[in-house]
Amino acid sequence: MVNDELVHDAAGPVLLVGGYGTVGAELARAVSGRWPLLLAGRSPEKAAGLCAEISAEGSAEARRWDLASPEPFGASVRAVVSLVNDPDDRVLRAALAGGIPYVDVTRWTARMQRAITLTSLASPSAPVLLSSGWMGGVVPLVATALADRLGGLDTLDTAIRYDLSDRAGVDSVEFMDRLGVDFEILQSGHPTVVTPLTSPRTLPIGPHRTKVARIDTPEQFTLPLTLNPHTVSTRLGFSNPTSTTTLLTLAKSGFFRRTRSPRWRPLRHRLLYSPGEGGTAILRIEAQGPGGSLTATVTDPLGQAHMTAMGGLLGLRRVLGEDGAPAARAGVVFPESHPLPGTVLGALSDLGVSTSLADTPSQAAA
Template sequence: MAEKKGLIVGGYGTVGSQIARILHEQNHDLQLLLGGRNPGKPLPFASPRVHSLFVDNTAADPLINAPKDLSLIINAVNDPDDRLLLASARRQIPLVDVTRWTERFSGAIDRLRSVDLRAPIVLASGWMGGTPALFGKMYADGLQEASVDIYALYSLHDKAGPDSTAYMNRMTIPFHVFEGSQTRTVLPMTEPRPVTFPNGFRAKCYRLDTPDHVTLVQDSSVRSANFRIAFDQTWSTSALVFLVRSGVWKLLGQKARQSILYNPGTGAAHHVTVQIEGRDQHGVLTRRQVEITDPQGQTHLTATGAAIQAQRILMEDNNLATAGGIFFPEQLADLREEQTWITRFFEAEGVQIRVRNQV
């Protein structure tokens, strides 16, 4: 079996190092390069198949030091000017990117229109590396006019990298949601819905702009997609709603916003509920609920979401590595045929998946 090389940009970080561990365990023929601006510091774990590489996403060519025979690049750190994105595309190297919130996500798609794509660019920047969207689409498969509603419970005690609160600067910006053939403009932290999460915690969840709104409705069977969030301390959700709706949030500086939303703890489980509704082939209204819990927290769930996209590209019997174009997480597999493999991949990482059919 031929040896492959994968580069994880941001591989020393909270998410990147976990992606590295997952892929290292899954692929015994894979050499991993962990890219960063300080490659001299100790590797997150020792292995003869793990090495460091100097990569700077702000440089004119971030891949100037990279080997020419890379099988895959995963980006787990901000790419502010799309330089890594474009460098990967022009070199025809498959890329999985988990770092873009909606505005930069859409901007990346626009920039790539002028590039002759001969390798896959996987924009996996939905919530937790696109994991809820992947399962949402999987269990919407076979339904007509389906709606997919994603609800996330954010723990204030969880670990988090500094890029995890990039959404805080979008809290006052209206965004569009799709409802059938129509679009509607909504505001963040509005239109609450009560949800009971897998751990039994019940909370009102509020709208937040994520790329899941954009990607899920690309499938003709999905008529609407929505994302809402709540914090695991009710007062935190209420306080954020007040700050946003009153206009105070808009007046706060970057440091003040960061101090409110970025206070990472030692770790906590991350819970997501995905509700799917649509009509089956007989026209019968069908409701399904997918409950996702990662005891290792949100960064691990993001890493697992990125890793499964990478694994699809690395698989020997898959022609995806040579498929040019832009892909979203829920587009990378024949979900009906690979449902068992996908579920087992997450469960092997300790992620708990429960599916309920609702009347």
Template sequence: MRARILIAGGWGLIGSGIAKVLREAGHDLDIVLAGRSPDTGRALATGLGASLVRLDVADPAEGLAAAGPVDLVIAALQDPDDTLLAAALRSGAGHIGITRTVENMASSAITAAACVRRPAMMLGHWQAGALTLAALSAARRFDTVDRVEMAALYDYADPIGPMTEADATGFVGEALIRQNGRWRKVPAPDAVRSVPRAGQAPFDAMPMGVLDTPALAAMTGARDVRFDLGSGESLGTSAGRAASHDLYIDISGRAAGAPAHHRTVVTDPLGQAHLTALGVLIGAERVLGLDGHPPPEGLVFPESTIDPDKAVARLRAFGVSIETLS
């Protein structure tokens, strides 16, 4: 049966990217692009063979009713009061949200657990879970994991949309890190670290409270886990191409009975919006069972629901470079 997916914020930078990769993936889907000004998305909808509906996230019931039954609502916008989340789940649709962080996800998780009929996936991880899944795949090389340090390099030549701009207000507040087996909240500006790069200058990065940190701590058992965000010249820009989005994953532990350390570098030559769209694609394929396996049930997270090696293969199929170094 043909699945119907509604993308709220469907003609924004992230939403339009999600719609495009859903089409590129080759699934037989009906796509509905939703937002407050449908005329803005008309050209995109025509090009993708999608339909349009007016939807206001502050009062989404009318828009959801106008769209008709959908299998999945993807919120590619801010939903600060969980109104779209609750309305989508109560309508019988599944839901994917990508904006919640450690600081503000409690209300969303409780709302989802109370209202869910079909899967609700929390994708408030960096690049909608792409980083976490790549890190979990890399961690499989280890018998035990002691430390996971993740960092993202943002290149100012890489465009961002209004949703990411709104997220940026929380980039320099308190951040949750795992240190010596204990959770700590640290002021981000007081916990800057330098991230080394082969053949390039290191960059300074501050910790940020995305869901990757608790995800990796839970799944690997590592006593030290953190995620940091910095800015600088990306690998793409350095090579004279368009700005890329670069992720650095450093894992230490034991492998084959000896101490081991590996670095994995993830680079999307099409930038951060494209990598986020791919993270959502992988999540949507899991929620809807488009990956060939039965859909999950209830409130779910990518780290416990998606096979990380298959996710890495999916990212590579869309042009993402993922290289592990000793």
């Protein structure tokens, strides 16, 4: 195992691993001027322009940390945000060993479950915020705000409109590349195994009617543990109806099950990853609770990378105690465990992520 060493320094920089990628650069710009930054990645020379931009109002340095290389990394930092795929948990292990507040916005469900186990076994002395629910934890953050307004949460149904013209980082395809693997959700109080891209619905998401179908996302695992609903479901569809239909047809034919082996990965990735120059991220989140039902439409005109980064920024504030409440406790925490749920929608709005609420009957039954 590589001997990476991170040392906690309450006056040191915030370490963004992958801090000059598509999401990382958005977060770096948002953090600039608040805390000094250390941007780490495989090719730090690519961060020169970003560092110069940030240095106009703060300070930023870029250093090499290739998670696939045996070369060790060391730094003294106040907090860590992981914005890249970390298959060997190097970033997490180093943060745990150094007792450093940690935020992760990149893990899919199985990787999150592994991180929970690893963190628990390590007896952590700092918070480990696993904020990989859709878009940097924005869905679970809105869920806790809705639960607060409704006096609890009975059901939560999320529908995502994925804008194909939007920018996307290279790691985003890894998050989605499990369309041949069944996953578990909580439905009517019972753990239920479902298949990706099944149970389609056509729903109004913002100004668009969009066909959506099941997809595995971490909040379907964490929300039943934290907010105690009896049903949680998440569905996704593309802005181009033809792309959605093609994906559903491939899934129904068994294509993704037959091509699960690594040798088919390049083909799967070509199907799932074709980033554009920019688009709008829109989510529809329907909640029912003791106080009735609410539908939240969450919109970021700057796109999914920006929304993810803003979720990461709120996570960073949470672990550092910079959001009006004491810092999160040591150990595993999730975005929906926010101690001030009534402030969440306002905090997102201040960062450019708007939420409109309507009292409407739920249409996205599990």
